[in-house]
Amino acid sequence: MFDQAIARIAGRFRRVEPRATARAFVLGLLSGVERKNCWGLAEQAGLARPGRMQHLLRDARWDAVRDDVRTYVLENLGTSDGVLIVDETGFLKKGHRSAGVQRQCTGTAGRIENSQIGVFLAYASARGRALIDRRLYLPEHTWCADDERRSLAGVPDAVEFATKPRLALEMIAAALDAGLSTSWVTGDEVYGQDPDLRAGLEARGIGYVLATARTTRVRINQDRTSVPAEKAIGCLSTTAAWHRQSAGAGAKGPRYYDWAWVEIGTDGHHHLLVRRNTATGELAFYLCWSPRHVALSDLVRVAGIRWCIEECFQAAKGQVGLDQYQVRHWTSWHRHITLPEIRHLIAGLFPTPLSPATLLSWSNWRRSHQVTARHSPYRRRIAEPRTT
Template sequence: MARIAGRFRRVEPRATARAFVLGLLSGAERKNCWQLAEQAGHNRPGAMQRLLRSARWDVDEVRDEVRSYVLEHLGGDGVLIVDETGFLKKGDRSAGVQRQYTGTAGRIENAQVGVFLAYASEQGRALIDRRLYLPERTWCEDPERRSGSGIPETVEFATKPRLALQMIEAALDTGCRTSWVTGDEVYGQDPQLRAALEARGVGYVLAVACTTRVRINEDRTVVQAVAAAATLPPDAWHRQSAGAGAKGPRYYDWAWVQIGADHNRCLLIRRNPATGELAFYLCWSPGAVALSALVRVAGIRWCIEECFQAAKGQVGLDHYQVRHWISWHRHITLAMLALAFLTAVAVSTKPTRSTDPNRPVRSSDPIHLTIPEIRHLFGSLLKRPASSVKSLLAWSIWRRCHQAHARSCHYRRRLATSSPI
């Protein structure tokens, strides 16, 4: 918290921000303003709500501190990973919400979509940047909706790959040392993103669809990626691990095919040994690299899914109940800070070397401290004494009064807009 203290102009929001982050690290059932205020011992959620909406502090400056904090603790020459995640919502007033596909639900749902940037190294992984995706027609071209949700006039429509590139360039401009960027098909299919990374000398391993057309052979024949894989001889495939999974190394068969005239540009193909299912990646690097290097980067892409799981399950990334543009960014950024703290603690608790290198590893030895375990231990240490009956009842009465007022407003609005039969 000392790192971000200077980003607050007054002591009151600074203290509230500390209570907010401690609440995110606690065992509170839901990490919204109501429950975080009760967890902090406040009488009302007003201070927490003001922190997210009207208090004067620069959320992007705090985001920059989160990024530098992560880079300091996870070491250099990691991999930048881009991906989006959905936040299921009701209604139509939350900034950026509409019916759209989200992998969170696996179908089209009413949701907001956030594009995120993660940093992963051998030490660990964490989220370092975020952008809220605004659909073009339903939001960017609707001044009334924009104004109602507090979207700044300077914010224009940007595709998800464009938002990803903005975050990547911001990380590189602030001194992030990385040789690779990876992402799924949404980003691999965008030629502008690939060209921008090449212009900055940053290699990439980006997933693409099986129908992607590539140039192979000396005569530069254009074929679909799946057709290029079908022509490979058996000895072109190599069994390699894409990294450690929950149940052991993730072994796949891998092959690569040079595409175009650039010797450092290739199509990487992954085959599931059990099902034969294929996945394809467009790869480029400023210098010659081994197949194992591309396989490592392709396998690291799944780290951002682990970040989403930890952020939503441990620090309430998706527990917010806000509609405003600035409120969304403030909640998300403070949740990223809480996740970064847990990641830094996990890194610091890993032993640098065994006290006895000749001692064999036994199955009874505990694994390294995980983020969920650290959050549980930290939350237990911060657990407040049992609230008095008077305090519990006061919060119960306040919640029920607030809910009664909200219900009354909804009924009046419905009756006013409904025509008699």
């Protein structure tokens, strides 16, 4: 089964060597190796050095494996009720040379940290869920306008600044153009508050349920009144407008909330969806649109599916080292992020244990490399001319 999966993407590699290395790379991702970076994966594969793994991610000639993974996911998970989910996740990094890295707010750490941000697209249906696309967010001022920094990190000249919602819309458009059939997109406030993303989805006839802030202004009363979202619920009756429904299964069973909706605009297709926590009374708000008239339960289902992408992140980071890379190059990042998703093409794996001689050789090489790396900055400082 594993070799059948690799055979599916074999045509993307122009030479046999990177094809064999990709096979070893994915085997390593699916193994129990502690650190799933180029060093750890090369050691797991029985290679003498990490050079082949690094060459695979940065310089080898191959591409479009993401398209194969997306096609496979849709063939096996695609249903009429499938939903696209957009979200980002952070990757904590040291230094300033990794493509897109800067001090920025990331949910991974829950605060501002030196990190990279990746925007992801997931697909979820009753059959399962999987990540199907990714984009590295490139900050505008610290990266897009710095030609030298872009060059060192291998950022292509054609790459320009794009907001996270813009990246999300590009991935959605690519999936739709590739033949994906879906009626809904969902995401958090970062995406719900972007009017261009909402307009782009409406132009393609794709419905959305996107979280938004309580301060977002919406138009009610047949477009005659503009109020913050948290004030719009004032037009709801105290009891009849609220309906207790499940937002899907959670770790402790169905996740029940009270839900209500308010028509906004004048076309009958735009709604403000409101979720109320049954225990605390806390409110959450969603901007919704659909090309046809739908029931409240349809919007609730889509809103609840959004959490599937968090489960995808947890699985990818915990099982196949999505966040354990040690690469700085633009191409290397996108390739590393793509290869873990090949696990969806594979049913089982039984890695061969490494010999004691291989383990000892890698231990010696790793420590030698670490000593060299540690002393290099001191050598550069000594060689620099002193100024008086």
